[in-house]
Amino acid sequence: MNLLSQSQIVAFENKMENFIPNHSVDCVILGYEDQQLKVLLLKWKMHGGWCLPGGFIFKDEDMDDAAHRILQERTGLHQLFLNQFYTFGNQKRAEHPTDQDGRLIKESMTQLGFTKPAVLKWFNKRFITTGYFALVDIAKAQPQPDFLSAACEWRPVNALPKLVLDHNEILEKAIVHLRHQLNYVPLGLSLLPKKFTMQDLQKLYEAILGKPMERSNFQRKILKLKVLVRREKLMSGAANKAPYLYSFDENSYHRLIKEGIGF
Amino acid sequence: MNLLSQSQIVAFENKMENFIPNHSVDCVILGYEDQQLKVLLLKWKMHGGWCLPGGFIFKDEDMDDAAHRILQERTGLHQLFLNQFYTFGNQKRAEHPTDQDGRLIKESMTQLGFTKPAVLKWFNKRFITTGYFALVDIAKAQPQPDFLSAACEWRPVNALPKLVLDHNEILEKAIVHLRHQLNYVPLGLSLLPKKFTMQDLQKLYEAILGKPMERSNFQRKILKLKVLVRREKLMSGAANKAPYLYSFDENSYHRLIKEGIGF
DNA sequence: GCAAAAGTGTTCTCTATACACCCATGG
DNA sequence: CCATGGGTGTATAGAGAACACTTTTGC
Known part of the structure; x- marks a missing residue:
């Protein structure tokens, strides 16, 4: 058949x-x-x-x-x-x-x-x-x-x-x-939901690179790119400090993809 | 015809x-x-x-x-x-x-x-x-x-x-x-004569990148790669200090091409 | 209060960059 | 001695990594 x-x-x-x-x-x-x-x-x-x-x-x-x-x-x-x-x-x-x-x-x-x-x-x-x-x-x-x-x-x-x-x-x-x-362009806009925490983004990077990264350094590095907009805090109900939600500034994001990350 | x-x-x-x-x-x-x-x-x-x-x-x-x-x-x-x-x-x-x-x-x-x-x-x-x-x-x-x-x-x-x-x-x-x-592999082995001065190599890099580079920093950067062997000095007949001649250590050179420059 | 995770700060090292300085060479 | 270019040194700023400290949250 x-x-x-x-x-x-x-x-x-x-x-x-x-x-x-x-x-x-x-x-x-x-x-x-x-x-x-x-x-x-x-x-x-x-x-x-x-x-x-x-x-x-x-x-x-x-x-x-x-x-x-x-x-x-x-x-x-x-x-x-x-x-x-x-x-x-x-x-x-x-x-x-x-x-x-x-x-x-x-x-x-x-x-x-x-x-x-x-x-x-x-x-x-x-x-x-x-x-x-x-x-x-x-x-x-x-x-x-x-x-x-x-x-x-x-x-x-x-x-x-x-x-x-x-x-x-x-x-x-x-x-x-x-x-x-990943060394040249920002990443994540198409892979993450509209709003996400810094941890979400870090997990994504870690999944791609296949290795863990340092939390505080990761945050600084990403924020310095000026592609994220800080939104309200996420009250998850967990017994810990509420993380900020972020979203991409699409203009900056696409400009950065075009221009590359400072090289 | x-x-x-x-x-x-x-x-x-x-x-x-x-x-x-x-x-x-x-x-x-x-x-x-x-x-x-x-x-x-x-x-x-x-x-x-x-x-x-x-x-x-x-x-x-x-x-x-x-x-x-x-x-x-x-x-x-x-x-x-x-x-x-x-x-x-x-x-x-x-x-x-x-x-x-x-x-x-x-x-x-x-x-x-x-x-x-x-x-x-x-x-x-x-x-x-x-x-x-x-x-x-x-x-x-x-x-x-x-x-x-x-x-x-x-x-x-x-x-x-x-x-x-x-x-x-x-x-x-x-x-x-x-x-x-150029950021990832060493360059020059196939483009320069066997022995060459640091200035020769720098001119090559400048020709490829299309921009001038700083003399002393260039020297340090290249020597740190450990692909060059320093030979005798070149007595050019010019009224200035004689530069060293260098040649590539081919083993190190090809290893570096394979492995890339520390990224 | 306590555990957990977030945000921020500090220290150290390494690199890049700019520039200063002295050295060798031939006229 | 002087002009020229070569080799080395130094000061500063920035990036990256490791880690400490403080804050917020729910139990």
Whole structure:
């Protein structure tokens, strides 16, 4: 029995001709929840392997726009913070040393119900892929599997499954890039609720950097950037001093992203 | 009269089928001479426009290897320091706002002597291009034009001609990337002669960063990295104190490139 | 009052920067 | 001796890390 409906198959066959061959885009979509950094993954219908959300570039579409489109399709979000970080051009990306998924893809095509030689050929081709990463608000995102996937879920980056192809490597490089970025741009607007405490922000930084930071120094460092506006205190009901709530001054925030943090 | 010989045309026609379609590699090859940062440019046979050395990726070749091959073909050098910095995927790269070279390419094909429809089609296609940059020793490089070019020359980056397509943008991005890199890795081994004075190194940094630096502070900063070995003094014949000569300790240098400069 | 967490202050070290000073060299 | 550029020293300001102290809150 075919995993795809006939209309899904025809839809892809029609679109396929309008894609640039040999090039794809993969998105590392990161979010923050339960004090953990999470990444949006897809689970393939075929053999159940996990992968990054990705797609192809239409012939009349800028590559950046393709990345935005993929992000939008998987999360429903339009996102400003979407960054290209690297292009993976190894010939044997599909035949990663510890990975036979390249072979598995081929075998899976008939399972899915694809029969046209052109389609089989398409998925057997070598693809160069460009990686983008985005930071989104998990609460606002509505994960949508694509037609090849049975599931679309947030997974903590600290406990990841083995991903297909070289997607573990892509994700790893995205996170290195993100940590690096943290030295140059402010972060958090798209990952935190409108109002948050300094502890919330610190936990976010700690989740990204993977290491604890010193409380008082963190506060000073962030406040010195002048991107936060101090609001009312949060009466949590806990037996301790009530922390201030903060929100981002969006003007300062975006100016700082453009200009970078004093370097 | 055709600008290409029949054998050049046939050679390309044969190779063409083995290239990945729609993707190219462009190399920003930088060198240092006369206290100036220079870039290797090619001058097209057709309309005489200047461009970055570039090429295509063979179907059985890693993209990084393609970049190394292009560098080798244009300079005769094998170079370790060759870095991918960005991939340019705009649909209308060839139709840059201030540039009509996309059209010029098409018109030039027949001038060159290409007649096969497949070749004409090849050059009319949209290409996504990945930029690499290298730092090489101009003294060791032997610039070689490719079959499409009439000249291959070092040009100072401070006085550049208008380049074809979006190559000015690519070069600009490479230099920003290089300046950024300067904060993380040591630099100079491939750009300076074996032995050099501290002033030589400083002039190099100033050429890359495009701004003057303080003499005594520069010296301390560099020496603290522990990548330089102090040699004998240079008796230049000038009426002033003789400066020390230095050379790189290659082990420390490459270790530092790998590990980065304390961040 | 007490525990817990927040806000603020202090100390120390390290770095960057600017500039001062003396040294070597050849005319 | 003097002009020129090289090597080293010093003073100051700012950043970052570690930690101490005080304040607020609910029980």
